[in-house]
Each structure stands twice: as structure tokens, then as C-alpha cells.
Amino acid sequence: MHMLKQKKISENEQGSALVYTLMVLLLLSLLGMSVGMVTVGSYKLSDSNRDYTSAYYIAEAGANQVKSDFTKKVNDLYTESITEDSFIDAVNKEVSALKSKTFTYPKQFNEEVKGNIDVTGNFKDGYTIISKGAVGNKTRTVEMDVEVNWIKKSAGALLPELPDGAGLVVDENITMDGGSFSGAIYSNSQSNKTVIIQKQSGYGNYNISKVYYSGKETIFDGYYRPSNLSKFEKVSTQFDISNYEKAINTIKNDVESRRKEGLLLETIINYPDGNRELKINDKDNYEKILIETNHDFIFNTGGKDVTLFVKELDMKVKGMSIAGGGKLTIVVENKLFIPRGNFNTNGSNDKLNIVYLGTEPLMMSGWEPMKFVGNIIIPNANFDGNYMDLTGVVLAGENVKFNGGGTASSALILAPNGKVELGVNGGSYILNGAVVASTFYMSNNASLIQKNIDTSNFWNSGSSQGDTGTGDLIITSPIIEPN
Incomplete structure (x- = not known):
């Protein structure tokens, strides 16, 4: 009887292994799905975080x-x-x-x-x-x-200091076809025949103390080699004259910042019998100023540093002076004509700046001598100073010429992109100072004698700045x- 019951129980348990197997497979499937979902979620989260x-x-x-x-x-x-x-x-x-x-x-x-x-x-x-x-x-x-x-x-701070004893600093070529020179030469040229000297008809007196160069070894060419040339000295770095070009752009930006908007433009015409003094305020803006008198004309600054803007300035005067104790900057936009006269001769060159923004060539003076104490900035045009006795600085974006017998200037001529010529067209010119240019030409009885020129007050800011700041x-x- 007992054996019969046991047999029946065994027969009832048939197929249970299949059930167990299916349950295990179900659990494994659920686990696999969970792991898959977690993996996909983790992958998406990783993408999002990335x-x-x-x-x-x-x-x-x-x-x-x-x-x-x-x-x-x-x-x-x-x-x-x-x-x-x-x-x-x-x-x-x-x-x-x-x-x-x-x-x-x-x-x-x-x-x-x-x-x-x-x-x-x-x-x-x-x-x-x-x-x-x-x-x-x-x-x-x-x-x-x-x-x-x-x-x-x-x-x-605007103008960099020149190299020691420099009378000439040139990017390309120097030609001395007669005339006199004294001082050191700094050449940035990378070609032969950097310095060409042609001593004509006994003219020429060259006291070149030293030539500093960064290019080729053979730099002299021409009919004459200075016997008193002590030696050449090759330098590893050039004197970067592009800093003077930056100075031109700096002044243009500074001038533009001074300009006031909305001022009414006026025209002033002053004849010999008229008032010979013009009182000006800072940043006055005129259409034209036409002055003709056989007397001195006075610009009165009222004791302040002032900038005068004018589109056209024509001054036929015996002389011009600045009253009031301030500094005067005249910005001429289109046309400037000054054929004669003595300008600011009782003052210092930092008291007078003339900025000519026109593109037509500028000639100051003509065939009559002119004495000018001040600084001249010509960013966009050629400059010609005939019979001009200049004390100050010329900063030019193009070419510069000086000519005229008997005149002697104490000046620094800066034309980083142009050619500077002394004594052209059969004339003579005496310059005590220095020249910085792309190329230089001197002829006839012209002279360039090295002299240190003080540029510490070359350009005034139009207002007192006080001591140097820190921070x-x-x-x-x-x-x-x-x-």
C-alpha cells in the first residue's frame, strides 16, 4: 500500500524540472532586460554628460x-x-x-x-x-x-630715442652727392650699395664717425670713400623706425578724439586794418581762417592748452605769436597756405603744433625766408620747406624736402615711409639735428650735422596730465x- 502511494507521488512530479527551468529562464530574461535598460540609460546619460x-x-x-x-x-x-x-x-x-x-x-x-x-x-x-x-x-x-x-x-613718451650719436637712420639707401655730413649712420638695408658717396668738383666734407649696419658687408659705393671712417660695426638688431609711423597714427587718433561735434563752423576774414588778435577756445572749429596783415598776428589761448580746428587756413602775415601762456595746436583739414613770416620765435617748439591732414603737397615758405619754432605733423602729404629756418620736429608720412641758401635749422626730421632730401635743385641747406627716413639724398652745399634734439615735450595732450600714473x-x- 505504501509503495503504491509513493509511486503515485512520483508520477505527479513529472514535468516539474521544466517548470523550474522556465522560471529560471524568465528570471534571467528579466535580469538581462534590466541590465540592458541600465546600460542604455547609462550610455545616454554618458552622452548627455559628455x-x-x-x-x-x-x-x-x-x-x-x-x-x-x-x-x-x-x-x-x-x-x-x-x-x-x-x-x-x-x-x-x-x-x-x-x-x-x-x-x-x-x-x-x-x-x-x-x-x-x-x-x-x-x-x-x-x-x-x-x-x-x-x-x-x-x-x-x-x-x-x-x-x-x-x-x-x-x-x-611718444617718440623713441635715437641711437647714440645718430645723424642718419635709414631703412634703405643713402646718397650723398656733395654737401657735408657729421655723425654716425645707422643702416637697416639688406642690400649692397647702401651708402653711395659721389664727391663732385671738390665739394663734400664727410666726417662719418661710424656706420652701424645689419645687412651686407659691402655697403659703400661711389667715387669717394671717407678716409676718416674709423670702422664699420655690424649690429644684430635693426633700429625699428616703424615706431615713428605709429607716432603718426597716434597723433591722428589723438586729434580726432579732441574734435567736438555739433559746433557751428565760422569764417574769419581779417585784413590789414582789422583786429590782429584771435581769442580761441579749446576745440573751436572753423570753416576758414583767412588772415592778411603786414603786422604780427596773435592767437590768444586764454592761458589754456587749446586745439583749433579749421578746414582752410591762409596766413599772409609778418609773424605769428601765441599769447595767454598756453600751448596751441592748429589742425588744418584741407588747405594750408603760409608763404612767409616768423612764427612763435619768442616761444619754444612745444608751444606750437601744426597738423596738416590734407593730401595735397604742403609748401611752407616760398622764396622768402621763414623762421618757425614749433612742430609740424603731415601724415598724408609731401612737405617742402623752402628757405625755412625750423626749430622743432617734422613728422611726416610721405616725402620731405628742404632747400634754400643761408638758412640753418635745429630740427629732427622724421619720415619713416618717405625720402628726405636736403639741398635739391642747386640750393643749399643746413640742418643741425638728425634724419630718420626710408631713403636719404643730399647734394650741393647742403649740410647735416648731428645734434641731439630734445623731444620730451614734442606733443602735448591738450590738457595737463600731471604725474605718471601707476597700476x-x-x-x-x-x-x-x-x-
């Missing part, structure tokens, strides 16, 4: 790049600016150029990659660089605060990600 992180790095890189570029540009603008107003104006223009710029990069895992830069704020309150990075639909935004400061400059030009904060 894109999210990449977006941050793009935003951060954009902010750092703008900081680097902006810092370099601000340093350049500071070098080119003389006044705080001109510097602020230039910085604000640079900031405007940086606003709302978008950059597209190569795709990342088939996702679009973009960056966007914006700059907000102003000079007084500071600027904020806002940089956004985007990868697909993931975006990150970072910010960096930037403070720009104006540091007061000392006087005389950081640019201060930046760490990058942050706003909430």
Missing part, C-alpha cells in the same frame, strides 16, 4: 580667447593713445566690434558645436565677457568681468558660471 561638459569647455575657451585678444588690443591702444579720452573712445570701439559674435566648430559625435561671444558694460563700470558654448541641445554660459584703467603717461591697465576676474 555634451554638457564639452559645452562648458567651449564657453570657457571662448572667454579666455577673447580675454587674450582684448588684452593685446588694449595694450596696443594704450601705446597709441596720448589722452584718456582718446583711449576710452578707442576701447569702446573695440568692445563694440566684439559684441554678438558667433563661431561654428566641427561636429562632435554628429552634434552641432557652436560658440557665442558678447561683451556688455562700459569703461566706467567695467565690461563683462559673456561666452556661451553649445553642443547639440546642451548649452553652458560663463562670464568674466574685465576692468580697463587709464594710467597717466609721462611727457615725451594695472587690465584687471580680470576668474571665470564663473552664473546660476
